[in-house]
Amino acid sequence: MSNLDADYNLELLATGVVLLDPELRIRALNLSAENLLEVSATRSIGKPLEALLDEPNEWLPLLHQALSENYPMVRRAIPLTTKTGHECTVDITLSPVAAKVGSRSLLMELNMVDRLQAISRDESEWQAQATLKEIMKGVAHEVKNPLGGIRGAAQLLASELPTTSLGEYTDIIISEVDRLHTLVDRMLGPNERLEPEPTNIHEVIEHVRQLIKAEAKGALEVVRDYDPSLPDFLADGGQLTQAVLNLVRNASQACGEGGLVTLRTRVLRQFTVGGTRHKLVCAFQVIDDGPGVPESLLSSLFLPMVTGTAKGTGLGLSIAQRIANQHGGLIQVQSVPGDTCFTLLLPMEI
Ligand SMILES: Nc1ncnc2c1ncn2[C@@H]1O[C@H](COP(=O)(O)OP(=O)(O)OP(=O)(O)O)[C@@H](O)[C@H]1O
Ligand SMILES: [Mg+2]
Numbered sequence: 001m002s003n004l005d006a007d008y009n010l011e012l013l014a015t016g017v018v019l020l021d022p023e024l025r026i027r028a029l030n031l032s033a034e035n036l037l038e039v040s041a042t043r044s045i046g047k048p049l050e051a052l053l054d055e056p057n058e059w060l061p062l063l064h065q066a067l068s069e070n071y072p073m074v075r076r077a078i079p080l081t082t083k084t085g086h087e088c089t090v091d092i093t094l095s096p097v098a099a100k101v102g103s104r105s106l107l108m109e110l111n112m113v114d115r116l117q118a119i120s121r122d123e124s125e126w127q128a129q130a131t132l133k134e135i136m137k138g139v140a141h142e143v144k145n146p147l148g149g150i151r152g153a154a155q156l157l158a159s160e161l162p163t164t165s166l167g168e169y170t171d172i173i174i175s176e177v178d179r180l181h182t183l184v185d186r187m188l189g190p191n192e193r194l195e196p197e198p199t200n201i202h203e204v205i206e207h208v209r210q211l212i213k214a215e216a217k218g219a220l221e222v223v224r225d226y227d228p229s230l231p232d233f234l235a236d237g238g239q240l241t242q243a244v245l246n247l248v249r250n251a252s253q254a255c256g257e258g259g260l261v262t263l264r265t266r267v268l269r270q271f272t273v274g275g276t277r278h279k280l281v282c283a284f285q286v287i288d289d290g291p292g293v294p295e296s297l298l299s300s301l302f303l304p305m306v307t308g309t310a311k312g313t314g315l316g317l318s319i320a321q322r323i324a325n326q327h328g329g330l331i332q333v334q335s336v337p338g339d340t341c342f343t344l345l346l347p348m349e350i
Contacts, residue, residue, distance in 0.1 A: 251288035
């Protein structure tokens with residue numbers, strides 16, 4: 001890279017990497033980026049990125065936003081047109097990086113994608129959730145019916161028992177049946193029908209923050225980083241509270257005593273969720289400094305009964321994801337040890 005890769009061979013990457021200074025002038029780029037932008041490094045370094053692109057690149061303001069808010073962003077299936085007329089579709093990842101004291105640079109990764117492919121990737125996640133929901137409904141129904149019978153029979157048996165000491169056993173049957181019943185109800189998740197009303201997401205988050213603070217008994221630091229410009233939007237406040245609570249509680253449990261959890265909100269413009277492009281999307285992030293999601297769980301994290309803890313039922317995330325889906329949204333996760341981020345994306349017009 002010209003020349004970022006004195007130490008790391010970024011030239012070999014299929015991903016285009018461009019380093020921009022605070023004025024969005026190109027400081028360095030790798031070979032893939034040269035190909036994508038159809039420009040050589042020697043000609044482009046020092047030039048504003050804008051000079052290499054054709055007019056209708058609507059995503060350029062995002063770069064300013066990422067820099068000024070010091071906030072990493074990912075945008076999928078963005079059309080990119082170069083000055084030379086080359087058109088392609090890319091996934092863009094923007095990461096502000098600290099340069100000299102007080103100034104920041106922006107690292108931009110460009111991954112070429114087929115637009116359809118990018119959209120269907122989101123859609124297949126969506127479809128998987130919908131299929132799962134149907135299976136769960138069937139299983140829950142089949143399990144709950146016999147449970148009612150078992151409970152009734154155990155009660156009858158208890159009343160016919162010759163000695164009360166045997167009642168201990170029927171009590172166990174009844175309490176275990178009740179536990180299973182509650183579990184199946186939780187697996188079924190929230191009410192199908194939403195009751196949307198204008199909702200202030202910050203009120204929801206603040207409510208959850210108080211709950212978690214009380215649960216953690218002062219052993220947890222919670223930092224708030226809210227975007228005050230985020231407007232109220234139509235949502236089911238009760239269900240959102242449940243989803244947010246499940247995410248924040250996981251973060252709190254993951255980082256344990258002395259942990260740090262950050263609650264962040266942002267507005268995303270022109271963002272695609274589940275194959276649909278939305279003008280405005282609310283992004284709520286729960287970031288914790290815990291050990292991270294175990295690698296073995298990452299691919300199945302949002303499925304019910306997937307848990308990494310002895311006490312967990314493994315339902316929290318599947319319920320949260322279902323609630324997000326019902327709102328037309330999605331939960332995504334990025335996790336490395338010391339930095340785990342769950343992002344709840346909610347379109348603001350449902
Ligand atoms: N912030 C996080 N950091 C590390 N691991 C996490 C985090 N959030 C979730 N996990 C992992 O994902 C698993 C599944 O989470 P989920 O909330 O679905 O279930 P649970 O917390 O185990 O049980 P439940 O929420 O039903 O009580 C957790 O057991 C944990 O291993
Ligand atoms: Mg949980």
